[in-house]
Amino acid sequence: MSMRQLPVQNLLRRPGRTMALAALTALLAFSVFGGSIVVMSLRQGLNSLESRLGADIIVVPSSAQSKVSFQNMLLQGTTGAFYMDADNLTRVREVEGVEIAAPQVFLASLKADCCSVKIQVIGFDPETDFFVRPWIGQSYSQELGKLDVVTGCKVEANVGENIRIYDERCKVVGKPAPTGTGLDTAVYCGMDTMKILLKAAETKGVSHKVTSDPDDDVISAIYVKVKDGYDISEVNSKIQGHTRKCSAVRTKSMLTDVSDSLAGISKTVTVLIAAIWALALVILLIAFAMIAGERKREFAVLRLLGSSRAMLIGLVLKESALCSLAGGVLGVLLASLIVFPFTTLIETKLGLPYLRPEISSVTLLGLTSLAATVMIGAAASAWTSFRLSRVDPGTVLREGN
Amino acid sequence: MQRHEGKSFEVKAEQISKRYFRKTGAANCFFAVKPLSLTLEPGTVTVLCGRSGSGKTTLLHILAGLLRPTEGKVRLGETDIYSLPDKELSALRSRSVGIVPQSRSVLDILTVSENILLPQTLYKTKADRQSAEQWMDTLNILHLRDVRAGELSGGEVRRTAIARTLSMNPPIILADEPTGDLDDENTELVFRCFRQAAETHAAVLIVSHEADALKFADRAFRMDGGVMTELT
Ligand SMILES: Nc1ncnc2c1ncn2[C@@H]1O[C@H](COP(=O)(O)OP(=O)(O)OP(=O)(O)O)[C@@H](O)[C@H]1O
Ligand SMILES: [Mg+2]
Numbered sequence: 001m002s003m004r005q006l007p008v009q010n011l012l013r014r015p016g017r018t019m020a021l022a023a024l025t026a027l028l029a030f031s032v033f034g035g036s037i038v039v040m041s042l043r044q045g046l047n048s049l050e051s052r053l054g055a056d057i058i059v060v061p062s063s064a065q066s067k068v069s070f071q072n073m074l075l076q077g078t079t080g081a082f083y084m085d086a087d088n089l090t091r092v093r094e095v096e097g098v099e100i101a102a103p104q105v106f107l108a109s110l111k112a113d114c115c116s117v118k119i120q121v122i123g124f125d126p127e128t129d130f131f132v133r134p135w136i137g138q139s140y141s142q143e144l145g146k147l148d149v150v151t152g153c154k155v156e157a158n159v160g161e162n163i164r165i166y167d168e169r170c171k172v173v174g175k176p177a178p179t180g181t182g183l184d185t186a187v188y189c190g191m192d193t194m195k196i197l198l199k200a201a202e203t204k205g206v207s208h209k210v211t212s213d214p215d216d217d218v219i220s221a222i223y224v225k226v227k228d229g230y231d232i233s234e235v236n237s238k239i240q241g242h243t244r245k246c247s248a249v250r251t252k253s254m255l256t257d258v259s260d261s262l263a264g265i266s267k268t269v270t271v272l273i274a275a276i277w278a279l280a281l282v283i284l285l286i287a288f289a290m291i292a293g294e295r296k297r298e299f300a301v302l303r304l305l306g307s308s309r310a311m312l313i314g315l316v317l318k319e320s321a322l323c324s325l326a327g328g329v330l331g332v333l334l335a336s337l338i339v340f341p342f343t344t345l346i347e348t349k350l351g352l353p354y355l356r357p358e359i360s361s362v363t364l365l366g367l368t369s370l371a372a373t374v375m376i377g378a379a380a381s382a383w384t385s386f387r388l389s390r391v392d393p394g395t396v397l398r399e400g401n
Numbered sequence: 402m403q404r405h406e407g408k409s410f411e412v413k414a415e416q417i418s419k420r421y422f423r424k425t426g427a428a429n430c431f432f433a434v435k436p437l438s439l440t441l442e443p444g445t446v447t448v449l450c451g452r453s454g455s456g457k458t459t460l461l462h463i464l465a466g467l468l469r470p471t472e473g474k475v476r477l478g479e480t481d482i483y484s485l486p487d488k489e490l491s492a493l494r495s496r497s498v499g500i501v502p503q504s505r506s507v508l509d510i511l512t513v514s515e516n517i518l519l520p521q522t523l524y525k526t527k528a529d530r531q532s533a534e535q536w537m538d539t540l541n542i543l544h545l546r547d548v549r550a551g552e553l554s555g556g557e558v559r560r561t562a563i564a565r566t567l568s569m570n571p572p573i574i575l576a577d578e579p580t581g582d583l584d585d586e587n588t589e590l591v592f593r594c595f596r597q598a599a600e601t602h603a604a605v606l607i608v609s610h611e612a613d614a615l616k617f618a619d620r621a622f623r624m625d626g627g628v629m630t631e632l633t
Contacts, residue, residue: 006522009510009511010510013510013511013549014510297505297506298508298509300506301506301507301508302508302519302523303467303491304465304467304494304500304502304506305494305495305519305520305523305565306491306492306493306494306495306496306520306523306524307491307495307523308487308488308491308492309487309488309491310487310488311491311523392467392468393467393502394459394462394467394468396504397502397503397504397506398458398462398502398503398504
């Protein structure tokens with residue numbers, strides 16, 4: 001044994017005490033790491049959604065209860081289908097200040113024999129689209145052919161496989177990176193494919209017509225980019241006036257709901273972490289103070305044998321830092337074991353876009369949590385170490401056993 | 402056995418006294434040790450006896466550098482030990498002063514042999530295992546070497562502390578009632594060990610009530626109410 005091993009031996013040979021302290025520090029690391037990961041994932045999800053959307057205004061049929069169901073579709077991937085007359089697209093394009101207007105058509109597949117999965121199908125127009133293409137382009141850069149589809153990362157189908165939608169066999173040609181939003185659970189196709197699918201759906205009795213005219217084209221949403229220099233809300237109200245049975249929604253206003261709840265959650269998590277830390281710190285301080293009383297004789301002996309005060313302080317700090325490190329590692333691991341495998345559950349419970357941050361930021365956060373835990377552990381023992389370094393061996397060793 | 406590699410110190414207490422304040426009681430300020438001078442010579446055993454509460458432990462702690470005297474100086478060789486900063490005084494204590502305190506002084510979680518080698522462990526000096534084992538053997542605790550000190554009897558703990566002090570091979574040994582919980586046979590043995598240390602140039606002070614102790618002493622003193630007188 002050497003002096004370097006003395007702190008280790010002190011910890012190992014008092015397993016009960018060590019485990020109690022490590023458990024407390026594990027709680028510290030667990031709460032700060034787990035909580036931060038959840039908040040970071042939510043923020044990441046919001047960022048991803050913001051950059052995904054890219055549109056200033058979204059026009060949807062007023063029947064879609066505009067915001068609500070559209071938002072759910074985007075955020076949670078609930079399926080939805082709502083339609084409006086296609087000439088609304090022309091009308092939107094006529095509005096001054098509109099730079100691009102990109103249509104999309106939605107179709108919800110069924111949970112029935114004809115379809116392999118119940119899923120949201122989104123048809124987009126490759127000519128004008130600025131919403132889907134840049135994203136799926138990462139995994140599939142060629143044109144989407146007839147009955148070619150790209151699936152979100154959460155759809156259970158691999159590239160090269162076929163999925164059945166209303167008895168049409170569609171070939172999966174791409175699978176883009178996760179966005180943490182409802183977009184991950186949808187299937188994307190070109191307008192030609194979408195027309196085929198709409199027809200097929202009709203034969204199954206799923207109607208999407210808005211008029212009785214069988215040749216009428218329908219669309220579900222129009223993504224609008226406003227030209228530079230134009231006021232978005234002005235363009236928004238002009239679109240509102242110029243179209244029929246539509247509501248134009250500013251994406252900003254849609255996202256404020258999301259960012260508001262995100263802010264709420266982060267605040268709750270922060271308060272929770274602060275409360276846990278305050279509590280654990282108090283318990284740690286009490287625990288260390290109790291240990292100080294118990295270890296007086298031990299330190300008096302070390303003093304007697306020639307330990308300086310600085311050596312004793314070092315011994316206590318080393319012990320508590322080591323113990324906190326062990327607890328911290330345990331806490332971070334435990335939090336990882338809970339937060340990462342249950343991502344989907346957390347996501348659906350919160351109903352917000354959720355995207356795990358880069359592994360590098362997760363690692364950094366883990367290390368920061370560890371460092372904070374070790375520092376708090378050592379700091380909590382600082383007073384105790386000072387007190388123990390001041391034990392008067394003369395008094396302690398005079399007394400009986 | 403050649404000890405101390407030529408290092409031998411005398412301990413010189415010059416007009417030391419210790420005043421205590423009591424929190425209760427009539428005379429709340431009193432001298433546990435009244436001004437006295439004492440020299441412990443290398444190669445001699447000095448025995449200090451006296452009634453309980455007469456100030457023996459107080460004097461020993463002052464000599465050990467553990468308790469600053471109210472007045473007076475303690476010199477270890479040429480060094481005025483209470484003028485040293487904590488770090489140096491501690492290092493000096495670890496090198497030169499072996500103390501057997503009156504009460505239990507082992508670390509319960511360490512084994513007997515780890516306890517005995519603890520002084521060397523603290524200062525990362527090379528552990529003299531051979532000498533440690535010899536002293537354990539002499540004091541009949543060799544068979545307990547790997548037993549945790551927490552499981553020992555009072556007498557075994559005491560002999561562990563004595564073996565630790567002797568293994569440090571210090572030029573100064575201060576033992577406070579080292580035979581308090583030992584049987585006659587072991588008491589005799591311990592005194593003989595201290596005598597042996599003195600033969601190899603250590604300056605030894607033993608606080609003891611045992612009449613036997615006087616047989617091994619070169620000088621003897623009695624404490625009474627903080628006043629020390631030499632027995633002749
Ligand atoms: N820190 C202290 N504060 C006040 N009084 C003290 C303190 N330490 C010791 N005393 C008193 O000083 C006197 C001498 O104590 P000391 O321990 O030196 O006696 P002793 O001779 O070793 O006794 P014993 O044989 O019982 O060990 C005692 O009356 C004791 O009560
Ligand atoms: Mg005493």
